[in-house]
Each structure stands twice: as structure tokens, then as C-alpha cells.
Amino acid sequence: MIYKIEKNVIIITDKSQFDINHILKCGQIFRYKIEDGIATVFSLDKKAVVKTENGQTKIISSDLEYFVNFFDLNNNYTNVYNELTKFEFLKESIIFGKGLRILKQDLLESMVSFIISANNNIKRITNSLFYICEHLGQKVDDYYAFPTLKALKTASIEFFTIAGLGYRAKQLYATLQKLDANCLNDFIKMDFAQKQKWLISLSGIGEKVSDCILLFGDNQKYVFPVDTWIEKVYKNNFAQISAKNRFEMRKNLIKIFGEYSGLAQQFLFYYYRENNKKLLSK
DNA sequence: GCCCAGGGATGCG
């Protein structure tokens, strides 16, 4: 057990298991703020405030059970770290991002977030998502919830354009019109191949976005989202393993990292994106 | 003005 709950606060003392800065800044989530060292995280209609003082992390929320699952706190990462460290290539990335964890986010919120992420930058993705919440989500205390599917389906293409989605506005609109509570429930019962096939059949979702949704919104391990950064990492470090395109890079990387693919990808994305100038030339 | 950002859809051979 890496946490305890005292006086309605989750307490974590092992920073090698949980570093809120790395968890939030590694690109898996967009709805968060860090001000004066205090992090605020939003997921669906929930909010958590995360403070770290004297090496002790406190998570404060009105729904602790939700955030125990969200932060995957019943999963001890010690063993995973030991296995990941065996990959020499990952060592620097793991040292840099020690305490990074894969969040267990909502499926629909992940779908919307990563459809918007395509060929976009993180700042603009963040602004768009907050805008959508402010205008379609219910107000809760001092913030806005992620909208319900019903609310999202009422939004027009024009609304999403104003939200800054660019050409992704009509893609998101089209996908939302295809969704309902039934198909999201059916998704849970599908096997991996069916899930991937269904996701890619939707507008605005290709292989990379599908991998992000499966990794962050469905806790899948055998995925390796290859975006522009991972492509650079590949060209700089795996040039000897020939790959014509991102599809082949993904296949090769999953073959190398196996069940640790999703997490390895996240460490690499974070490390190389944060340090790109000195590490990547191609 | 150019290039880039957590790529995907489309059309052409």
C-alpha cells in the first residue's frame, strides 16, 4: 500500500511512487493547474487539490475513492520500475520522470481530449477543453465539470470552432453524434482488437489517438502512441531497426517493451519533449 | 513569412 487516508486526506510519503508534477506535466492530461506549487486536477465533475510539503503529498477531494482509482493508488509501481530499468535506453527518462504514473481517466473525456490533440499543441488543447467545460459543463463550486455526453451532443460544429478546434470541430461533432450510453457500455466488454477497430472507425481517431485513448482512458498496456516526438526519439535512437512509418515504429516499439509499452512511451515522451534541444537532432 | 504542434481523412496511382 503506497498511501493512507487520514482525516479525509490521502497521504503519500514515497515520492518515487508519486510525483504530481511529473504525473500532470507528462502530457496524459490537460485539465489541471499548478499555482504556487499547489496542483489542482479536474476529471469528469471531480476536482482534487494536491499539495506536497516536506516530501509528503496530500490529496484533498470530496471524492477520495474516485481519486484513489484515478491515480491508480492501489497499484504499487516498485516492480514496474524494476522491470523498466532493465531497459538501458529508458534509464535517463526514468530518472528524470521518477514518480510518474499512468492515470485512469474517463473513456469519453479521453476520447474528446485526444481527438482535439491531433496535430495540435498542448496549450491550445488545454484552452479548448476548459472552454468546452465552461460552456457545456455544469458548474460545481468554483469550477466547471466535464460535460455529459448528452450536453456534448447538443453542441454545434460552430461551437467547437469557436472553442478553437479548427478542422477537428466537425470530426468531434461527427463522432459525438455516433456515441450513446450503450456503445460506451459495450466498449467495456470488447477485446483489445475490437476496441481498437471501433475507435479507429470514428471520425478524428486514427492509430495514434486510439492508442492514447486506450492507454489513458482504458488502462491498456500494449499500446505505443507514436506522435511527432516519439517519431523523433525513434529516428535518433532506433534507426537500426528499420521502420517506414509510424505504424511500423509502433509495432517495433511494442515488440521491444511488451507489457511496459504504455508506461515506457510516457516516460520517453515526457523526457524528450522537456529536453528536446539537447537530445534530438533529427 | 516560415515551421511546428501528442495526426487523420481523402484521393490518386
Place this chain on the structure above:
DNA sequence: CGCATCCATGGG
């Protein structure tokens, strides 16, 4: 199939 091209938009 593989591949080239287009797609909005803000920032560097």
C-alpha cells in the same frame, strides 16, 4: 495497398 496532400489555428 503506399503515398502525397490538405486540413485550422496560435505560437515561436
